[in-house]
Amino acid sequence: MSVVxxxxxxxGTGKTTTAVSLSSALATLDSVTLVDLDAQGHAAxxxxxxxxxxxxxxxxxxxxxxxxxxxxxxxxxxxxxxxRTKLVETYYREQPGGFDSLIERLRSLPSxxxxxxxxxxxxxxxxxxxxxxxxxxxxxxxxLSLDGVYGTLALVDKLARSASVTLLPVAYDRRIAEHKQSxxxxxxxxxxxxxxxxxxxxxxxxxxxxxGESIWAHQxxxxxDVRVAYAKLVDRIRAHEQRRGGKDD
Ligand SMILES: Nc1ncnc2c1ncn2[C@@H]1O[C@H](COP(=O)(O)OP(=O)(O)O)[C@@H](O)[C@H]1O
Ligand SMILES: [Mg+2]
Numbered sequence: 001m002s003v004v005x006x007x008x009x010x011x012g013t014g015k016t017t018t019a020v021s022l023s024s025a026l027a028t029l030d031s032v033t034l035v036d037l038d039a040q041g042h043a044a045x046x047x048x049x050x051x052x053x054x055x056x057x058x059x060x061x062x063x064x065x066x067x068x069x070x071x072x073x074x075x076x077x078x079x080x081x082x083x084r085t086k087l088v089e090t091y092y093r094e095q096p097g098g099f100d101s102l103i104e105r106l107r108s109l110p111s112x113x114x115x116x117x118x119x120x121x122x123x124x125x126x127x128x129x130x131x132x133x134x135x136x137x138x139x140x141x142x143x144l145s146l147d148g149v150y151g152t153l154a155l156v157d158k159l160a161r162s163a164s165v166t167l168l169p170v171a172y173d174r175r176i177a178e179h180k181q182s183x184x185x186x187x188x189x190x191x192x193x194x195x196x197x198x199x200x201x202x203x204x205x206x207x208x209x210x211x212g213e214s215i216w217a218h219q220x221x222x223x224x225d226v227r228v229a230y231a232k233l234v235d236r237i238r239a240h241e242q243r244r245g246g247k248d249d
Contacts, residue, residue: 005132010148014170019117036081044080048212056084164240172198
């Protein structure tokens with residue numbers, strides 16, 4: 001069992017797109033549950049599913065897991081979120097030992113992989129980071145977005161010291177000088193061991209999401225290099241997992 005958290009202290013950096021693309025690809029190999037910890041509920045919507053209160057029902061309502069899951073194409077299990085996800089935070093924050101019991105619950109799903117999509121900042125993001133074996137930090141390679149990367153890395157350092165960390169440049173456009181500069185800055189600082197190959201900017205990604213399909217399912221001639229880049233990310237996370245020993249805990 002392994003937990004992958006997709007997190008960033010900034011909004012709109014490609015977290016949900018990355019969580020959905022990664023989960024859909026992993027689901028062709030292993031059992032996967034994608035958990036939407038963002039009250040916006042975009043993870044289910046971008047897979048063409050309803051955004052319901054799965055996360056609230058499971059974490060607070062203590063309903064059986066089967067009541068809290070939806071199924072996306074390719075056997076991907078999705079625990080959808082909606083505005084009630086905000087109440088999860090209040091519930092666990094007010095309990096003595098609530099942070100630790102939330103971490104335990106996030107790590108208790110029976111699938112081989114649990115992928116956590118998160119909102120920027122806050123209690124749920126911190127619990128997700130503390131629960132994770134692998135952390136992916138997507139960022140748009142712009143100067144201002146780098147602040148989000150550094151902020152997230154500081155949190156990872158505090159909460160997820162033993163997790164593998166991958167910085168993922170998303171919607172990279174090599175014609176934009178600022179993109180090149182920001183990526184070079186991060187590569188100089190962290191190297192290719194931590195910075196993954198970039199995901200190119202393609203409007204076809206937006207089209208797939210609008211259509212309620214993953215990048216793997218959506219038919220579009222301009223998705224090829226996005227798929228290649230996400231497939232490399234999948235390999236990277238699986239390699240990290242192998243190094244971790246694929247421990248069952
Ligand atoms: N590779 C890409 N090329 C172009 N647009 C992208 C790409 N990846 C994501 N996007 C778009 O960027 C926006 C933010 O992505 P999203 O995954 O929702 O970010 P977050 O979950 O961090 O808020 C969405 O409109 C999405 O369609
Ligand atoms: Mg999102």
